[in-house]
Amino acid sequence: MPGGRLTEQDRRHIAAGLAAGLDYAEIARRVGRPTSTVTRELARNGGPRGYRADLAQRATRRRARRRIATAPQELSAAAFERDDETVREFAEQFxxxxxxxxxxxxxxxVLASLFTTDSGSATAAELARRLQVSPASISKAVAYLDGLEVIRRAKEGRRERYAVDDNVWCDAWSDSARTTNRWAEAAERGAEIFGATKPVGERLEHMGLFFARLGRDIAGGPVDTVAGEHALTVIAALVHSGTQLTPEQLAAALEWPLDRVTSALHDADRHPDLADPVAVRGNKAGTYYVVARPDRLTTAQRRRLAGTHRRPQ
Structure with missing residues (x-):
């Protein structure tokens, strides 16, 4: 129902809408939810380029199982044979x-205090006492951190208890990878606009190559063996077809479920080393195709190669 929790089927519809190139408002309309719900769902689960319905559903179940214990016993540093002053000094450095x-x-x-507390949680009064600041200061800080979704809230009688989110660093890592990729894409466009043989174009060219490689390193990491094989099969299908295909066309040609194709396309995008030396690209029309990976050829090299292609006999 509108306003309720997203179901697994809703998440599959969101993934299909992304694969089809729909905007957030249209996806929200199709699943019968506010646009803000779709926006938050994607922000919490890899963004529009990294979203996978099965992983999002799994993450939601994990979050639902996590419960902040009511009135946890606050253990002092002395209980673990730690020096209070050393703990406070580390928290301030952190x-x-x-x-x-x-x-x-x-x-x-506030965040450092939560991370360096054994329970990983605290009430506003506990934070104010520990940091020796006013409750109003804690309230503003908590509101800021809650907006970033790096802490969780739970009712404790009339009070609220705040806890650090276990996924905060993973989410930050994903955001960093997406930001780096946007820098690489912007620099590449700039190099094409100014011309790779001109000083500005050459400078942007080198910048784009650097950020493309950095983004690959950040977004890299192991991929499940089966998932990797699926991604390679989809890449091979796109190379063989030599044309742009929708996920539905790929699913029909491969005789695969649409969800498997969608997941494979996401894996190919998130793990570019799988496709090296090509890269999978999508467009607003909802079709996918392969191109030479941007950091393998400079703009000048691509320009010189243009028009030299011959289809094999």
Missing amino acids: AALMVDSGLPRMAAR
Whole structure:
């Protein structure tokens, strides 16, 4: 029902809509949910390019099983033979690292305090007492962190208890990979606009190659053997067809379920080394095709190669 929790079928519809190149509003309309619900769902589960219905459903079940224990016993540093002053000093150093990364100071102190507490959680009163600040300061910091979805809330009588989210670093890693890829794509477009043989174009060319390789390193990592084989099969199908195909066309040609094709396309996108030296691309029309991987050839090299292609006899 509209406004309720997303079902597994809803998530499959969202994945299919992404594969078809639909925008968030249209996807939301088709699943009968507010656009904000679809936006949050994608933000929490890999973004539009990394979203997979099965993984999102699994992650939701894991989050549902996690419960913050009511009124957990707060253990002191002394209970674990730790020096209170050393613990506080480390927490402040940890917070300083977050501030250097762009997090507001009070939000960083609250997050560092939660991370360095054995229960991983605290109420606003406990945080205010521990950090020796006003409840209002804690309230603003908590609201900021909640907006970033790096902490979770749970009712504890009339109070709320806040806890660190286990997936916070994984989500940050994914965001970093997406940002790096956007830098690479922007630099590549700039090189084409200014011309790869011109000083500006050459500078942007090198920048794009750097960020493309960096993004590949960030987004890399092991992929499940079966999933990797599925991705390779889809890539081979696109290479063999020599044309643009929709997920539905690929599913029909391979005699596969649509979900398997959608997942394989996402894996090919998230793990570019699988497809090396080609890359899988999609467009707004919802079709997919293969191109030479951007960081393998410079713009000048691609331009010189244009028009030299011969189809094998």
